[in-house]
Amino acid sequence: SQTIHQWPATLVQPVGSPLSLECTVEGTSNPNLYWYRQAAGRGLQLLFYSVGIGQISSEVPQNLSASRPQDRQFILSSKKLLLSDSGFYLCAWSVQSYNEQFFGPGTRLTVL
């Protein structure tokens, strides 16, 4: 069966510090991978998606970036965090573009 891991679960970072969130998927090959952010009381906002190694599409301009160094690894990064980067970050995977997505447990980021 497929599983998706995210870490850390919770993170508190000062403004201006760097960020690295990692997501890995097990039990499947060549998945589509996604990063979402959910601000408090709001819907999910797609940040990045990837259909293969090294292929990243960005949905919104921001100070975040994503990378996919391996088939089942997706990393979300920032060089300098802003207060507005606080939120619940969710990684998800799907088999193909139109298929249902499965989410990891998420990382709750607070920027102070």
Place this chain on the structure above:
Amino acid sequence: RKEVEQDPGPFNVPEGATVAFNCTYSNSASQSFFWYRQDCRKEPKLLMSVYSSGNEDGRFTAQLNRASQYISLLIRDSKLSDSATYLCVVNKGTGNQFYFGTGTSLTVIP
């Protein structure tokens, strides 16, 4: 107009009640439709896909109306454990993006 719109609720219903949620979408090219549930401070979890002919999974029934561009979720015999936020999800029609509704909050009361 938002790509996906849901009534945020909250819906407060007694145990055993039947409750229905609707969700409208704006992109007529959308091809995939889902309902997810999200518990407080947890990740969304797939509840069910929505097929053109309608589909049922136990107490849950999902329907799609392409002409009017809405999907619905019916929950029969509500349980306390059904309390959650229900998210309507629609694919963009092209590419890999999905639109997520902001969710409908359901509380089932003893």
